[in-house]
Amino acid sequence: MIESRLTELGITLPEAASPSFNYLPVTLHNGIAYVSGQMPKVDGEVRVFGKVGGEVDLETAREEARICILQGLACLKAALGSLDRIERILKMNGYVASARGFNAQPKVIDAASDLLVQIFGDAGRHARAAVGVAELPRNAAVEIEMTVAFGD
Amino acid sequence: MIESRLTELGITLPEAASPSFNYLPVTLHNGIAYVSGQMPKVDGEVRVFGKVGGEVDLETAREEARICILQGLACLKAALGSLDRIERILKMNGYVASARGFNAQPKVIDAASDLLVQIFGDAGRHARAAVGVAELPRNAAVEIEMTVAFGD
Amino acid sequence: MIESRLTELGITLPEAASPSFNYLPVTLHNGIAYVSGQMPKVDGEVRVFGKVGGEVDLETAREEARICILQGLACLKAALGSLDRIERILKMNGYVASARGFNAQPKVIDAASDLLVQIFGDAGRHARAAVGVAELPRNAAVEIEMTVAFGD
Numbered sequence: 183m184i185e186s187r188l189t190e191l192g193i194t195l196p197e198a199a200s201p202s203f204n205y206l207p208v209t210l211h212n213g214i215a216y217v218s219g220q221m222p223k224v225d226g227e228v229r230v231f232g233k234v235g236g237e238v239d240l241e242t243a244r245e246e247a248r249i250c251i252l253q254g255l256a257c258l259k260a261a262l263g264s265l266d267r268i269e270r271i272l273k274m275n276g277y278v279a280s281a282r283g284f285n286a287q288p289k290v291i292d293a294a295s296d297l298l299v300q301i302f303g304d305a306g307r308h309a310r311a312a313v314g315v316a317e318l319p320r321n322a323a324v325e326i327e328m329t330v331a332f333g334d
Numbered sequence: 335m336i337e338s339r340l341t342e343l344g345i346t347l348p349e350a351a352s353p354s355f356n357y358l359p360v361t362l363h364n365g366i367a368y369v370s371g372q373m374p375k376v377d378g379e380v381r382v383f384g385k386v387g388g389e390v391d392l393e394t395a396r397e398e399a400r401i402c403i404l405q406g407l408a409c410l411k412a413a414l415g416s417l418d419r420i421e422r423i424l425k426m427n428g429y430v431a432s433a434r435g436f437n438a439q440p441k442v443i444d445a446a447s448d449l450l451v452q453i454f455g456d457a458g459r460h461a462r463a464a465v466g467v468a469e470l471p472r473n474a475a476v477e478i479e480m481t482v483a484f485g486d
Numbered sequence: 487m488i489e490s491r492l493t494e495l496g497i498t499l500p501e502a503a504s505p506s507f508n509y510l511p512v513t514l515h516n517g518i519a520y521v522s523g524q525m526p527k528v529d530g531e532v533r534v535f536g537k538v539g540g541e542v543d544l545e546t547a548r549e550e551a552r553i554c555i556l557q558g559l560a561c562l563k564a565a566l567g568s569l570d571r572i573e574r575i576l577k578m579n580g581y582v583a584s585a586r587g588f589n590a591q592p593k594v595i596d597a598a599s600d601l602l603v604q605i606f607g608d609a610g611r612h613a614r615a616a617v618g619v620a621e622l623p624r625n626a627a628v629e630i631e632m633t634v635a636f637g638d
Contacts, residue, residue: 272361308358319592332592462507
């Protein structure tokens with residue numbers, strides 16, 4: 183059903199990018215999926231670099247946030263077999279590489295939250311923390327991690 | 335009992351502030367409450383702005399940390415019906431907007447930890463991480479999230 | 487068995503450092519250990535100060551990351567009685583105090599991930615987020631927290 187919802191929304195999930203380092207995209211334990219911090223990769227590459235409020239504008243950052251979520255969902259699909267096993271998005275942590283004086287992190291991360299609610303409905307509504315960090319891996323603008331409840 | 339403890343301590347919980355963005359203050363799953371990053375809002379507004387160690391001094395930052403906790407408890411009360419259902423504060427993540435060279439994040443966040451222990455006793459004793467971030471939403475000085483165990 | 491693995495690897499765990507502030511090194515609930523953000527302390531003291539990519543070079547930062555893990559394992563041993571009760575490292579969050587323009591946080595935190603896999607094998611393979619923060623407590627270069635599944 184989530185797959186057909188993605189089709190309705192015109193969303194195609196990317197390939198789940200393999201981490202370039204020694205960690206797993208997702209671990210599963212006791213009905214909880216721990217999703218690694220997702221980079222905004224398209225075709226395996228980060229394409230937008232710099233600080234939001236500096237080199238990166240708000241709309242571009244919001245698109246990067248959406249890309250992080252699509253990567254995360256691709257990883258969840260690979261780990262769970264199907265996105266239909268997702269019962270609830272419990273928590274999201276959004277890290278925004280922030281230029282000095284940029285304080286609209288919630289507007290950036292809201293694009294990710296909106297996308298989850300579009301896709302999953304009420305099951306996509308989550309708790310969240312959004313903070314502005316000094317630097318992100320590969321000079322990405324946004325990184326997002328999730329905690330997700332799943333069933334059989 | 336926690337309510338009477340709050341009265342003893344002279345603490346009145348604020349109204350639980352509704353998030354201004356598309357997320358929930360708290361999600362509940364399998365006995366765990368995931369509490370969103372709390373802003374130090376009084377009457378729905380952040381009132382202290384800037385970096386700790388810069389525009390914001392240590393004592394003011396500590397008071398902001400306490401306000402984050404009161405907001406978090408107000409949200410937990412709204413989600414659980416009663417704070418008496420809280421079994422244990424498991425984890426706190428404290429983000430301190432930090433001026434260059436400010437490294438006393440633990441002193442800031444300790445005000446939040448002390449308050450939880452005052453209110454909940456041993457059940458308020460938690461694991462914690464405190465870090466210094468570049469920028470926070472609304473130019474707040476402190477943001478705090480929690481993971482909390484609850485029962486019936 | 488993990489103890490003999492540590493001996494094989496020539497690793498001696500340090501004393502579990504007591505937090506200097508009002509929190510616990512580890513909380514346990516329902517088979518999950520929440521491990522506080524670990525500082526790279528040797529004999530109870532942080533010894534390397536500054537930002538990675540600035541005063542602190544990559545190799546030194548990687549060693550600091552390993553020290554955080556040893557501290558975390560010492561705390562887990564104290565909390566669980568034995569490291570053999572660890573079933574899985576579920577999640578690691580690595581915070582790297584980052585000089586402007588330093589974006590190799592994953593290379594720093596990979597030293598921590600590698601060490602966990604060396605010690606625990608597949609059970610040490612975890613989800614992870616690595617971010618670059620503005621400042622860390624005591625001007626440390628690295629701070630690492632973990633979420634760990636354990637059994638009887």
